[in-house]
Amino acid sequence: MRAPDFWTGDGGGIAPILLSPIAALYAAATARRVARPGWRAPVPVICCGNATAGGAGKTTLALDLGRRLANRGIAVHFLTRGYGGTLKGPARVEPGKHDSETVGDEALLLAAERPTWIAADRAAGARAAIEAGAQAIIMDDGLQNPTLEKDLSFLTIDGSYGFGNNRVIPAGPLREPVAAAAGRSGAVVLIGKDECGALALLPPGLAVLRARTVPGPEAKQLVGQSVFAFCGIANPRKFFSTLSESGAIIAGRAPYADHYPFDAGDMRELLAEADRLRAIPVTTKKDFVRIPPAFRARVTVVTVGLEWEEPAMLEAILDPLAGRVPIPA
Template sequence: MKLNTPRWWYVRGSRHAIVTRTLLKPASWLWAALTARRIARAAPVDPGAVVISVGNLTVGGSGKTPVAREVLRLLRAAGVEAHALSRGYGGRETGPLRVDLAIHTAEDVGDEPLMLALDSPAWIARDRIAGARAAVAAGATTLVLDDAHQNPALKKSLSLIVVDGETRGDEWPFGDGGVFPSGPMREPLKAGLARVDAVIVLLPTDMAEVDPELTAVFGDLPIFIARLTPAGPPPSGPRLGFAGIAKPWKVERSLVAAGCDLVEFAPFPDHAAYREEDLRFLADRAGMLGAGMVTTEKDWVRLPPTWRDRVVNWPVVARFEDEARFADYLTGVR
């Protein structure tokens, strides 16, 4: 079952959520304890390759998959045989399996592995150790793990976390610091940061600089600034937008900031599987408004093939402000 991300998770001092947070605290304590015990008891396996983990501390919405794509691009541009390795969330295949864009769909392998496979060899495996061994056997010398900060199966050479750097008013990447389900954190902030080698703060294009209050949280950890940048201009003419990601409101903001004539926006749950009736409703609504439809690349790959020509795909990419410094940091990992 897919759930909508509560926006109050990310609002500090949210008065209307106090009762809900209080009721969910016992479940949060249990979640945090189970996560800590799983990590403490693990015996990470060395797969015989450099392992770079790109993860986050919150439940979705940080932009880790665009960053993982950029990490892969920079490594491969430097001549490194880097492959992506993902759990394949949302797909029915268990792997180990190399993603083939010609035959696999989001229903098979999940939407994020399909995006990673657009640029680099990508594998999915519920068993990360088996997936890593398959990728290494196929020639990978570096593995880029998408969403593995809380997965201790593999011995990591470098642990990166991606943090959503967009802070507006009381909206904060970590909210009040509550652990799921009373807040967005996968584990307490201090525990998560203890296993981090470097932080990537991802900013939208319309935010001039990172909030110093946010960077202060990371202490002496190296910080790299990246921006989530549209790969091209938004489509012309009136548009009805929709998105099923962890923070759909950020897509709405980004489209407007990029100059899109957005007449209406429809949010869906993260990793939503679009049904025919959903798409017909959106198409009818767009027709009433005299608008075309636009969505994210991550949503577009989940659309049935018969609908892809009717919806504009608006991709975004992560680009580092000091690309040379970050590329040197990556290629120096052994």
């Protein structure tokens, strides 16, 4: 689904006001749920979460953290609900066997780098990962899930979107009030410039790590090239901007709703438009796994990563957790 227009802006208008009683009930239910005690794993658990519905860069952050811990010699496993997939788990994702309809697109991105587990019950997923040799677990999403205790939670914020209109679902995009999400987080990761004043809503003293999205090495092949960009992510504008900033010439663009399931009809239309524009069809890696296999050879993928303003600050935050990793017998 696409987020309603009134989820952005100053929170005014009749719709957010009319929906505010339901939003209050939603926030209260979330507060009761997250107050429940969860299972304490014998290995460090790091959560890449956010306060809003939709993406904020959690998967990109999880992949970055996974590489940093792996560089320290730690066996990292990813844990996710598998949004958009039918598999409830706990089950290990097998890229050659599972597809986006089964495990969701984000799980496939994670599994391409490290062992990844799907589990509606995060505690059960963590147990399975530990039995399989995980020395540390990185959760992609789950800040509002209480079943597994976290040693460190990062509150991820998309700087171009912030907290939307700062209201709780359904009056706005917040899963819970900002103060509640921030209160359970050990640090904030702001991706991009703070265009919406999100940082001003956070409690004082909370560590803020700043990063920006940068294109992967394949973007160099598109410098000066005419491209037709399409994607179904939470903030398509960010992908289009990344392409443009990397030197590609965007001849056309097609934004879709987050996690949009491209079918053969969609792809024929998209490729026909790219041909009409004499442009290279380009999308994200997350979207690529949702494209029917028969059309993938025609599409160029541009990956993204994070460039940190103060990487040493991030490593210092990870140091205590890395020191808690159990040593194999």
